[in-house]
């Protein structure tokens with residue numbers, strides 16, 4: 580086929596371009612039929628055809644269980660205003676969504692290790708029980724032999740010794756956002772009352 584295509588290309592570039600368009604259209608139609616034949620709710624039913632044929636062996640997702648909701652109001656924050664994009668939202672990941680997320684996320688991995696990562700807004704606003712539950716669900720749904728790592732990115736003020744104990748018990752990698760020493764940090768990283 581490539582020889583024929585090469586000969587056509589030499590003979591007439593316009594015909595070659597049209598032939599290429601026809602081939603791409605056929606591939607798109609076949610791919611569309613193939614994807615629409617998948618059962619609804621299937622993990623891959625919205626996956627581009629090329630990814631379905633070559634799924635990544637592992638991938639990483641940062642989940643934001645409170646969306647853009649945060650206890651701080653940093654002056655440079657680009658994210659807080661996203662709250663207004665979802666006027667009906669409670670900005671709290673439900674237990675049902677949490678379970679579906681962890682089951683599907685771990686089930687789709689093809690590597691022996693996966694990382695469950697939380698970010699915000701401020702994820703600790705979900706409360707410690709949410710994260711205890713996420714560990715419980717990960718233990719339930721991880722593949723045999725799979726190692727699950729946990730990470731959280733937080734701005735810090737809500738952390739207590741109880742949180743720290745939970746992090747230690749579950750070997751959670753904790754990232755704390757700071758801008759430097761207090762004199763620098765408090766310039767932009769302020770709470771809702773403007774206090775550093």
Ligand code: SF4
Pocket residue numbers: 649650651652653655656657658659699700701734756
């Ligand atoms: S802590 Fe992060 S999400 Fe919260 S206001 Fe500051 S920059 Fe925005």
